[in-house]
Amino acid sequence: MRLPVVNHYVLALGYPYEGPFYGVYTREGVTENGFLVFDYVSTDDDKVLSRRVLTATRTGFYLKSEKTQANIKNVHRKPFDDPLLGISMWQWAGSSVIVNPWGWVRFVYFVFAVDVILKLFVLMLVVFRNFPAWETMGRRYLRVHLQ
Incomplete structure (x- = not known):
């Protein structure tokens, strides 16, 4: 019986303003808006609550608010299974979010x-x-x- 390979990622939330307090996360997938979804791997279930992190680099513009009128592209680095490729190669993926309720x-x-x-x-x-x-x-x- 073979178990699926689980890749672990290290994230420092709030860095460079706080920390760096690193935590171990597993990648759960990508949302339809282009955000990477990570779940926290708890070492001690009694003390630390589970948390879900959505991360992406955002480019674009909006007027007054992101909810009223926006043209934003959410971009994330494509993760690789090979650590050497992950360090040496950057491939970007993502999706555009266009919000225009006054169209x-x-x-x-x-x-x-x-x-x-x-x-x-x-x-x-x-x-x-x-x-x-x-x-x-x-x-x-x-x-x-x-x-």
């Missing part, structure tokens, strides 16, 4: 813009259709007032 307002702006463009098109058709009539009226006006 429907842009559709309303688009409808208004199309309406204005169509009205301007009709106005230009009317202007160019009546342009020869304005030209003759202008000549009559100039003849009457310049004589």
Whole structure:
């Protein structure tokens, strides 16, 4: 009977502001948002509670709050089974998180813009259709007032 291989990772939470107080964690997977999930391996179950850590490097921007309007990419280092590859090679993986609950307002702006463009098109058709009539009226006006 073979047991599955469990890789252990060492994390220092709060470093460089606190510690470094290292803890041993196992990798549980990746969330749909691109965060790595680690579970704490307790050495003494009576004294230390289990904890779950989500970690990623975040790049992107947001307006006012990450919950209202954001375009953020959560990136993490791809872990390797071989420790030598883990030290010598960095591969990044992750996913983008786009939050835009006010996107429907842009559709309303688009409808208004199309309406204005169509009205301007009709106005230009009317202007160019009546342009020869304005030209003759202008000549009559100039003849009457310049004589």
